[in-house]
Amino acid sequence: MRGARQARRGLGPGHGEQSEYRAPVVLACDGNSARLAVARGRERREDRPMGVGVRTYYSTPRSHDDYMESWMELWVDKDPHDPSAGRMLLPGYGWIFALGDGTSNVGLGILDTSPAFGTVDYKDVLRRWVATLPPEWTFDEEHRVGQVRGAGLPMALGRVPHYADGLLLLGDAGGMISPFNGEGIAHAMEAARLAAEIVAQALARPDVSTRERVLARYPDAVREEMGGYFRLGSVFATLIGNPTIMRLAVRHGLPRRTLMRFVVKIMAGLADSRGGDLDDRVISALARLTPSA
Ligand SMILES: Cc1cc2nc3c(=O)[nH]c(=O)nc-3n(C[C@H](O)[C@H](O)[C@H](O)COP(=O)(O)OP(=O)(O)OC[C@H]3O[C@@H](n4cnc5c(N)ncnc54)[C@H](O)[C@@H]3O)c2cc1C
Missing domain, CATH: 3.50.50 (FAD/NAD(P)-binding domain)
Incomplete structure (x- = not known):
């Protein structure tokens, strides 16, 4: 140009x-x-560095929280074919943003500086992380109201x-x-x-x-x-x-x-x-x- x-x-x-x-x-x-x-x-x-962000929405009683919440523990299997190989902590965090309309934006961002980058299914990491959260927050498939979407973070x-x-x-x-x-x-x-x-x-x-x-x-x-x-x-x-x-x-x-x-x-x-x-x-x-x- x-x-x-x-x-x-x-x-x-x-x-x-x-x-x-x-x-x-x-x-x-x-x-x-x-x-x-x-x-x-x-x-x-x-x-x-480069990152990846994925997010979705859930209808949840946490929709009126005053604060955004961050979770620092995002785990992935070291070897997806061998669970006995143990787990690895990913460099990134999960977030819960209350939207005040009955839903929350729930997602995660991960950096490419980890040895696991590129081999990880980030949508699966999100699913597995929310599965560890208290069931009364209803971050589950039944209450998911949007697609799980992701994009690169340059x-x-x-x-x-x-x-x-x-x-x-x-x-x-x-x-x-x-x-x-x-x-x-x-x-x-x-x-x-x-x-x-x-x-x-x-x-x-x-x-x-x-x-x-x-x-x-x-x-x-x-x-x-x-x-x-x-x-x-x-x-x-x-x-x-x-x-x-x-x-x-x-x-x-x-x-x-x-x-x-x-x-x-x-x-x-x-x-x-x-x-x-x-x-x-x-x-x-x-x-x-x-x-x-
Ligand atoms: C899952 C996820 C969560 C995030 N959460 C946060 C957050 O909480 N806080 C934060 O600060 N950042 C967040 N980010 C990063 C943030 O979204 C971006 O850094 C920010 O949107 C960059 O703004 P931008 O205007 O450069 O690009 P964009 O917001 O992507 O805007 C670019 C626009 O250009 C349009 N466009 C592209 N090509 C064309 C074309 N040819 N003709 C016309 N229009 C075109 C696109 O449709 C788009 O609307 C997140 C990113 C992801 C993926």
């Missing part, structure tokens, strides 16, 4: 005709398939460059999901804010070379905003991808309140970057000092 000079060819409105659309700048916000970026040769970086700025040739990548298209928690909505919105500001400034410039210089600031702005935090998250993802570390963290970390307060703050991205308490300041300093993802 070369700004106004070269435009995308696609199927026209009818009869299979080819039409040509032109725009000075194009924002790719087409989600994790990243078709537009892929069509322009921007492949996923293999050195960045993380840690895993598709670059975020700007080249008139095309900016935003959100999942640019791999802007946090490896700490699998969340990408806030980062997609943040990218949209940065892109809107930069594109508006660029289009106000009359000459093409100044416009290009302004647009070229977008990748730096994205890295500055998310890069350090995502780099920390990538280290975290690699660590918990080791089943032994994951087991130790769950067994010895979860019961420690002070540690868990810190961990939840960093994982949920809740640290106050303008002051806050000691935890906030440590997390902000770590994110600032860590080289960008």
